[in-house]
Amino acid sequence: xxxxxxxxxLFLAALTALWQLLYLVSGDVALSSPRxxxxxxxxxxxxxxxxRHVRETFSAFGYALFIAAGGGLALGLGLGLHRLSGAxxxxxxxxxxxxxxxxxxxxxxxxxxLGMSAKVAFGALHGIVPVTLFCMNAVRTxxxxxxxxxxxxxxxxxxxxxxxxxxxxxxxxxxxxxxxxSLTLLGVLIGEMFASQRGLGFLIMNAVGLHDVRTVMAIxxxxxxxxxxxxxxxxxxxxxxxxxx
Amino acid sequence: xxxxxxxxxxVTRVYPATPTHSAVHALGPVDLALGRGEFFxxxxxxxxxxxxxxxxxxxxxxxxxxxxxxxxxxIQGAVPDGVxxxxxxxxxxxxxxxxxxxxxxxxxxxxxxxxVRERVEYxxxxxxxxxFALAYPAQLSGxxxxxxxxxxxxxxxxxxxxxDEPFGAxxxxxxxxxxxxxxxxxxxxxxxxxxxxHALDEAAMLSDRVGVMSARPGRIIEVVKTGWSRDRDSRxxxxxxxxxxxxxxxxxxxxxxxxxxxxxGTPPRKQETI
Numbered sequence: 001x002x003x004x005x006x007x008x009x010l011f012l013a014a015l016t017a018l019w020q021l022l023y024l025v026s027g028d029v030a031l032s033s034p035r036x037x038x039x040x041x042x043x044x045x046x047x048x049x050x051x052r053h054v055r056e057t058f059s060a061f062g063y064a065l066f067i068a069a070g071g072g073l074a075l076g077l078g079l080g081l082h083r084l085s086g087a088x089x090x091x092x093x094x095x096x097x098x099x100x101x102x103x104x105x106x107x108x109x110x111x112x113x114l115g116m117s118a119k120v121a122f123g124a125l126h127g128i129v130p131v132t133l134f135c136m137n138a139v140r141t142x143x144x145x146x147x148x149x150x151x152x153x154x155x156x157x158x159x160x161x162x163x164x165x166x167x168x169x170x171x172x173x174x175x176x177x178x179x180x181x182s183l184t185l186l187g188v189l190i191g192e193m194f195a196s197q198r199g200l201g202f203l204i205m206n207a208v209g210l211h212d213v214r215t216v217m218a219i220x221x222x223x224x225x226x227x228x229x230x231x232x233x234x235x236x237x238x239x240x241x242x243x244x245x
Numbered sequence: 246x247x248x249x250x251x252x253x254x255x256v257t258r259v260y261p262a263t264p265t266h267s268a269v270h271a272l273g274p275v276d277l278a279l280g281r282g283e284f285f286x287x288x289x290x291x292x293x294x295x296x297x298x299x300x301x302x303x304x305x306x307x308x309x310x311x312x313x314x315x316x317x318x319x320i321q322g323a324v325p326d327g328v329x330x331x332x333x334x335x336x337x338x339x340x341x342x343x344x345x346x347x348x349x350x351x352x353x354x355x356x357x358x359x360x361v362r363e364r365v366e367y368x369x370x371x372x373x374x375x376x377f378a379l380a381y382p383a384q385l386s387g388x389x390x391x392x393x394x395x396x397x398x399x400x401x402x403x404x405x406x407x408x409d410e411p412f413g414a415x416x417x418x419x420x421x422x423x424x425x426x427x428x429x430x431x432x433x434x435x436x437x438x439x440x441x442x443h444a445l446d447e448a449a450m451l452s453d454r455v456g457v458m459s460a461r462p463g464r465i466i467e468v469v470k471t472g473w474s475r476d477r478d479s480r481x482x483x484x485x486x487x488x489x490x491x492x493x494x495x496x497x498x499x500x501x502x503x504x505x506x507x508x509x510g511t512p513p514r515k516q517e518t519i
Contacts, residue, residue, distance in 0.1 A: 145336035148305060152330045153350035153401070163353070167340040243383065 032214040040218035050203075057199040060116055061188045064123030068184050069177055072128045076135020076173070077161070086136050093136075097129045102190065109195055119191035119199070126187030127180035134176025138169035171241040178234045185227065247280035250437045251302065251405055256311035257462070258297050270462040272297045274311060277456065277465055279405075279437050284428075286440040286448035287465075288494060289458030290502040295441045298463065299409050302439065303330050315405060329403030329436075333410035337382040337393045344369065344378040347396045354401075368396040371433070372426070388419040392426070399430060406430075408440045412447070420444070421479040424451050428478060445498065449490040450481050457497045460504040467497050 016034050023031045032040065044050045079086040105122060112118040146168055150160045166173075192201025200219055207215035257273030272294035279285050289295050300306040302313060304324040313320040315328065337346050347368050351361045369375050372392045382390050391411055398406060408427070412420040424447055431438050442448050448455045449471060457467045471490055473481065481487050 143334065143336070145332045145334040146338065148330070148332060149336045149338075149397075151305060152303065152324055152328070153353050154324055154326075155353050159353065163349075164338070167338070170340065 028213065030213065032217045036214055037217045037221055040214045041221055044215070044218055044222065053199050053203050056116075057188060057192065057201065060119040060123060060191070060199065061185055063116075063120045064184045064188055065127065065181065067120065067124040068127030068180050069131055071124070072131025072176065072180060073135055073173065075128070076132040076176075077139055077166070079132070080136040080139025080169075081161070081165070083140075086140060090133075090136070093129055093133055097133065101126055101187065102194075105191070105194060108191075114195055114197075119188050119196060122191035123184045123188035127184030130179040130183060131173070131176040134179070135169065135173045138172030138176075139165055141172075142168045171238070174234075174238050174241050178231070178238055181234060182227065182231065189223070247278070247283070249278045250281040250283070251279045251315045251439075252313070253277045253298075253302065254312050254314075256298075256301060256308045256313060258294065258301055258306065259309040272301070272463050273308075275463070275465055279439060280453075282435050282437055284431055284438045284440070284451060284453045286442055286452040286455045287458060288442060288445055288448050288455060288498060289463055290460050290498065290504070291443070293458045293461050293501070294463030295458060296409050298458075299330070299407050299439065299441050303328055303407050305330075327404040328407065329398035329401055329405070330407045330409065331391070331394050331398050331411045333413045335382070335387070335390050335394075335414075337385075337390045337397075339382050342379050342381050343374055343385075343393050343396075346382070346393050347374075347400055349397060350401045364400045364402075368400040371399065371430075372396040386419075388415050388423060391415065391423065395426070395430065399434070402434070404436055406434075406436045406438045408438065410441055410443060413443065420447065421482075425478045427451060432475060445491050445494045446482065446487075449487055449494060450477070450479060455490070455494060457494060458501070460501045466501070469493055 019031075019034050023033045079089050101122070104125065108121050108125070109118050112121050142165055146164050147160065150164045155163060188199075189201040189204075192199035193205045196202045200223060204216055204219050207213075207219070253275050255274045255276060257275070258271050260269040260271055262268040275298060277285075287295055287298065297306065301308045302315075302320070304320045304322060307322045315325050318325065338349065341349065344365060348361055348365045351364060356364075369378055372395060374389070374392060374396060377385060377389065382393065385393070394411070411427075412423050415423060427438070427440075428451060430436075440448070440451060452471055453473065455469045455471065456465045457469070458464065459466045469490060472486070
């Protein structure tokens with residue numbers, strides 16, 4: 001435990017040193033120093049207006065994550081259980097996954113208009129495909145011996161889905177949810193950057209417009225800290241689930 | 246006179262043609278009668294339809310032709326009550342601990358909690374799993390996981406136990422010991438057992454009768470009666486008769502295995518018993 005903490009500390013120290021070095025090379029125009037950024041981040045954290053933007057971003061993120069995860073799970077489960085539908089949908093989903101989603105943003109703005117719903121839709125669009133693909137493949141590759149065991153135990157088809165298929169697929173599904181978490185946050189922030197008057201994405205773009213490097217880097221630092229912490233927790237849960245298999 | 250417990254009459258299984266594959270005649274016609282409380286093993290060349298035979302008898306697959314009866318009732322594409330199956334692949338559920346795995350079938354059958362607890366504790370104790378009740382399958386060896394699967398089958402109190410190469414993935418010593426465990430289960434429960442195996446020594450040691458299947462499409466071409474007493478165990482391996490039975494099985498099986506590999510052999514023998 002102490003060794004692990006020391007490793008993390010050394011990694012963060014090395015990262016800060018590299019950052020400081022880059023700052024010394026590039027100067028104030030492109031970067032702010034680690035010290036200035038930390039001060040700016042503290043200033044943001046005590047400002048009430050900052051928390052309004054945080055609430056806006058995380059409301060959109062929460063809705064988008066709910067839609068992406070819920071929709072992806074339902075879609076992935078359905079496509080995984082119905083082989084023909086899965087075979088038809090898979091290439092379409094893979095193409096959609098590799099498509100730069102930003103190209104669809106004008107369309108989303110036309111459909112949903114400016115505001116919360118467009119951000120939620122754009123975030124959900126980023127997150128729903130990986131969950132669907134992971135869930136579909138996990139359901140398809142459930143050990144056939146589990147399903148035969150269920151039939152031998154005379155488990156009904158519906159109960160089989162909830163008591164065998166989903167638990168067996170859970171480790172892979174959770175990996176998909178982890179990817180979904182990161183991509184949905186990315187989608188919401190991109191949505192705020194290009195068409196919003198509120199939220200952390202908007203704050204970043206506003207600071208870029210004012211050439212306020214210090215604020216840009218402070219918000220980026222806070223978002224990175226959140227993403228790393230959340231992803232670490234999800235990764236730990238993910239590894240724990242995979243260890244059982 | 247043998248009291249018939251399960252019977253296959255003229256059973257065939259043909260997998261229909263698909264756009265990429267032609268039709269495959271996998272099994273039969275097979276005629277086989279299992280006596281009540283009998284231990285019957287089936288050996289045969291790889292791909293001869295042994296597992297298909299088990300699946301149609303379990304009600305997991307529909308035969309293309311023929312009829313299957315269990316306790317005088319016809320099996321028609323549904324798993325009948327009183328049948329338990331142990332598969333070769335590890336089928337213990339990794340998300341459940343040993344106790345939950347063993348209780349799985351009983352909970353689905355909505356039995357009273359007290360009865361579930363009683364049956365599960367008995368099965369855990371019987372299979373020597375008491376100390377591992379809270380362990381997860383990933384923490385157990387292959388042999389222990391197969392014990393969990395047998396215990397899970399045992400708690401449902403099956404009258405016909407079907408085993409599809411259950412010890413195929415285990416080392417020789419563990420297989421011999423698991424064979425002893427299986428004989429103990431068979432003696433204690435009085436169930437009829439059908440064991441699919443590729444190990445001739447396992448079949449010769451465990452069974453009352455051994456059926457030898459031909460190369461695909463698999464048919465029972467010879468049935469060898471072992472004549473062992475009911476309280477046998479793996480120490481039979483040093484008995485002279487054990488060698489005779491194994492040699493007899495191999496003589497028949499060698500021809501069929503060569504056919505399975507695409508080489509010619511002498512014509513198949515007529516069905517007979519010793």
